[in-house]
Amino acid sequence: MSGKTVHIGCGAGFAGDRWDAAVPIVATLATRDGPRYLMYETLAERTLALAQQAKIEDPSKGYSPYLERILRPVLAQAKAAGIRVVSNFGAANPTAGARRILEMAKEEGIAGLKVAVVEGDDLTTVMSEGDIRGHKAVEGLAMPEGRMVAANVYLGAQAIADALAMGADVVVVGRCADPALALGPLLHEHGWSLDDLDRVAAGTMTGHLLECGAQVTGGYFADPGYKDVPDFGHVGFPIAEVEADGTVTITKADNTGGLVSHRTVKEQLLYEMHDPANYLTPDVTLDITGVEIAEVGPDRVRITGAKGKQQPPTLKATVSFEGGWLGEGEITYAGPNARRRAELAIDVLRTRVRDLGTNWPLRFDLIGTVSTFDGDGGDLRAASDWDADGEYRVRMATKGPDKQLAQWIADEVLSLYCSGPAGGGGVRHRIAPQITTASILVDRAKVTASARLVEENA
Amino acid sequence: MTDTSTRRVLRVPLHEVAHGRTGDKGNRVNISLIPYRDEAFPYLREQVTEAAVKKHFAAKGASTVTRYELPTFPAFNFVIDDVLEGGVNGALNLDTHGKSFAFHLLAMEVDMPEDFVLHPEKGMR
Known part of the structure; x- marks a missing residue:
């Protein structure tokens, strides 16, 4: 060589x-x-x-x-x-x-x-937010709503x-x-x-x-x-x-x-x-x-x-937006009849969240059956029989624009401790701010990459 | 594919025949499928079709499956659209990247000559 x-x-x-x-x-x-x-x-x-x-x-x-x-x-x-x-x-x-x-x-x-x-790489230094939003999003997602927080080209x-x-x-x-x-x-x-x-x-x-x-x-x-x-x-x-x-x-x-x-x-x-x-x-x-x-x-x-x-002919860029709040909570049911107690917990959560008067999307997982391979509708879980006894963890997730409501929805999991089915334990619940992103393709001529040495106190 | 040998054909999960990894971009994943034995490639090509994979991921809302073939690796690369329920951005699923999905594909059952199966004793028939 x-x-x-x-x-x-x-x-x-x-x-x-x-x-x-x-x-x-x-x-x-x-x-x-x-x-x-x-x-x-x-x-x-x-x-x-x-x-x-x-x-x-x-x-x-x-x-x-x-x-x-x-x-x-x-x-x-x-x-x-x-x-x-x-x-x-x-x-x-x-x-x-x-x-x-x-x-x-x-x-x-x-x-x-x-x-x-x-x-x-910072697209916002060479393009207005309107110009950036005017691009078509690729990779199967729409251009999100919400405040734009960053746009960077690769x-x-x-x-x-x-x-x-x-x-x-x-x-x-x-x-x-x-x-x-x-x-x-x-x-x-x-x-x-x-x-x-x-x-x-x-x-x-x-x-x-x-x-x-x-x-x-x-x-x-x-x-x-x-x-x-x-x-x-x-x-x-x-x-x-x-x-x-x-x-x-x-x-x-x-x-x-x-x-x-x-x-x-x-x-x-x-x-x-x-x-x-x-x-x-x-x-x-x-x-x-x-x-x-x-x-x-x-x-x-x-x-x-x-x-x-x-x-x-184009460069890919990632555009990031404020994306509202994720709220989620989990609780475990174990031992005899655990699956039916967990399913009852899901029913209670549905009722309670509906009573809050929100139409935010809800997803329920019953971890221990099939969860991550299942869709939001739970079709795979419904298509099979699962043992009544065992160990199951209920998970609820929601997402929407309002921090307070995200917290209130997540809190419904916590309140299962005293008001839910028998024997629920191990609640974890949280809310988290979300960032949504979209990919766009931009004209190469708009972008100039450059290198420079940085001095200590410059 | 016609198998003229006298080898037994076993009904097994793909996991006994191949391995793979998921990657994600937006609301789309790719899953590689790499056989342990090169000779399994034509059997996989016949059975792990775009239509079969789409059906396998129906509960996740897969809209389009594209299969790329790499006969010299040998390997396949499946690109599955709209399977992330919004992707890392919007999905309420725990695995918003779909990182676990390769193992959903590997749970799909295929008919395979026993020579190409890692643990033939686990064969289903």
Whole structure:
């Protein structure tokens, strides 16, 4: 193999991922040669809307609330070993995130850390709310009502590569396509052009395999007796080794549990994919139908043959709105005749909520029969007989615009303690503000992504 | 598919033949279906059709099922529309992402030569 190998490890696959997953990644990368990167994916669809609200309340906030917890344990070793960090943990405020990282570097005694931000994902800076709402929502949902709280476009990889060319040790991005967190370093290190569609496809596939962390190393895969994963409690996070020709090898951090097999790779390759011949990203349309997947060593899988087609003419954006209040409550019935007592509890709840005079939608689950596979109408549950004795948990959920009413409805579950069927226990009830989102497709010409270095006190 | 061998054919849940994972976008999920034995692929193609999957997810309100075939993996990818009752936005279901739905698909029963079944002793006939 000619040319250098780029190593990219992934230390987080979503906002709530293991806080210390990057520690073995950085320890492993520190023993390898050549360009080495650590990426974190921390931004779900609604995470960014919550960050936007945090920024409105405090302009020094709005980056990922997990930034410090996941980065601090590895920042000094990464800098010392020359491992560069790329993440979307900038969320709604990459500049504030970058400043916090510079402060952290000072606290940790790290000298000379260069931090860059990538900007341009905030659609509200280039488009009015009316223009944004004027777009048609895709993916089978209508444009929601309610106050708009955020609109962010998925940026591509070029501005990340630009930030690395400026010498950044840490690149702080807001919303970008998740695979761009890996493609950016690959464009920079291998000198790939965005016109080199098959290489860009390989880099995008690499990012897609890494972006969910342990989902390619045995996480979300284990199924005892069918798909067993060794030392699962210590599941290691993935590392990709990418050659200049686009050959990708997926492996994982040294001295960890978990598994990299052709099966873990296949499950993750198809994760959140619709047409496998046309996976749309800002940088390329990826076709994985011809890839070859080979186990080339213990926990080492090589993937070749990704094909690239012209990038789509539009960029996807997520628009977030205030979405009212969810109210829910649960109570358990166990032992003799539990099912009929639980069903009576559902009848009582229906009566009580109707008496409140609301027409909010209600859903009842009887956990222990069939619940999550059933529709709101409960057709599957009604179609089967269930044991009268046993252990059943009633769950009620509702949603509507008014916080007070959401609370009153949820409180009806609590009041079953004294006024419901015999022997109910273990009530949990809560209300929670909701954020609804829609996806829209926007004109590329409206969006400009750019990179800049952030100075400590600028 | 005509099976000319003398192997027994068992009625089993897909879980004995294949594995898969759900992903979601909006009010739509995709579910991958990856056989443990490559030779099971044509049997799955014949039985796990778009119509059969739509029927299997009827209680969830599935409107359209599209099946993509990846014969060289081999694997299938099913895209199921309108199955999330509003998706993470509006659904009142506990599993608003539909993350558990792959295992609903894996509960679907198929007829399969016993060689392609992980635990033939669990076969239903």
